[in-house]
Amino acid sequence: MRGVGGVAAATRRESGDGPLKLALPRGTLFAGTLELLDRVGVETRELRGDSRALVFDVRGLQLITMRPSDVPTYVEAGAADLGITGKDVLVEQRDRAVYELLDLRYGGCRMVLAGRAGDESLGESERRLGMMRIATKYPRTAERYFERTGRQAEVIDVKGSVELAPLVGLADGIIDLVDTGRTLAENQLEVREEIATYSARLIANRVSHKLRAPELDELVERIRRSTR
């Protein structure tokens, strides 16, 4: 909280009135999200176009598109009332105070520990050096996983293609999200341990969930029905 004037201007919420704001994930979850919105009867034509716009006003809703990992940030602060993002993001940012309302049952993928195919450097490092070096975009998930399984690891936080790290010797293995497993195979990596299975989730801001209950519940119920 810096200068309050600046803060207020930057995140003004139109006093919590107006249409419900729904934060949507760009990227791999986007196609499934558009399908879901179609089933629920939300207009997605503009979203599907090649517009560079980030905010779309459709009948009774404001749709805001962003990186999946930003969705909890916007929803927690109330800049969006509802949001869709992957469970992997919610697990990594587990201290965000948001309501997790629905498993949307698409965008299914696995969080795995992978190492180089036909190479024992993962096990070797653990045995001889006392810890593995693991590259990941999910450092907190990785740390918790090793803690839970009673092992030590040096977790290396990377932002781009994680598969690169074991290929050039930055790490012994990676922890990453796997959909079909093709990227792993193309980089001569193979799954060694499965950590969890994740899918897309619907989340809500704490205050919106209380103060806009009727309209929020109505939309959530429509979404629930379309996913069951």
Add this chain to the structure above:
Amino acid sequence: MTHPIPPGTRDILPDEMRELRRLSLALIDAFERFGYGEVATPTIEYEAVLARGDERGAPVAYRFFDESGELLAMRSDMTIPIARLVANRFAAEEPPFRLCYLARAYRAVRPQRGQMREFTHAGVELVGAPAPAGTVEVIEVLAAALDAAGLGRAVIGLGDSELYKQLLDEVGVEPGARARVLDELATHDHVGLEAELERAELSAAEREVLVRLPMLRGGPEVLDEARELGGEATERATRRLAATFDGLREKGIADRVRLDLGLLRDLGYYTGAILEVYDPALGHVLGGGGRYDELMGRFGRPLPAVGFALYLERLHVAQAKEGVA
């Protein structure tokens, strides 16, 4: 060259300080109108004394040793220091005690907008007044404080912290699963909740109650909806809530209050009614509170008690967004 300050702390400059001061005075004035006298306690206490009141309370941010090797801690809220103060200083006096405060507190949180490690709490404690009358009185003070801050649109959520503990005992869930279900309820993970309930070997009807109950929030009609779901624990909780709500009606402030069967706060010491405060202009909760009828007993003076605390800085942000001059 700049000189750093610890993460989650900040300096306040005159323009903001002037407005915070005005807001503080308005709040303390409102508290005093209802007979709540302002107190101050030390910012640092013995860690063992704070821990006595709160086994799984707000996370303490700073602990350190003094020169004689005693372990000290910065308070994470004012409720426990005031429980200690009442037990120590008013040991021979007749309750009820009406106290208010405006004080800095410290929590080990990830610093971000709306959540600092050092923050100011403005609140009241009413010690020695049982439910429902004590609860009603404190909600009346809370509504008056929000009005004094110019936040006429703010809403007070009212729930019951005993509901799920009793409900899970009633349906007979083993202790491990019980703790996990309560945790999912407190973190409001409804997907996790459904998964835990499935694992806990409950009947479909029992699961249905536990999934639907936390979604009930609104006017007095939600009490009827809750009762229809059935169960002894639900019956008792709705009766407690209805008694409080009737009291609020008599005071003419029922329209400020939203009943919420999904309301759960993560502090360990709450018993019975729990409160949360929202403003439509702000995505963060403005404050909260509730009954802590067992806390005073841990300090050797068993008395029913209830209170609330508002985050001063968040109230100020809400004022700015609501256009309160």
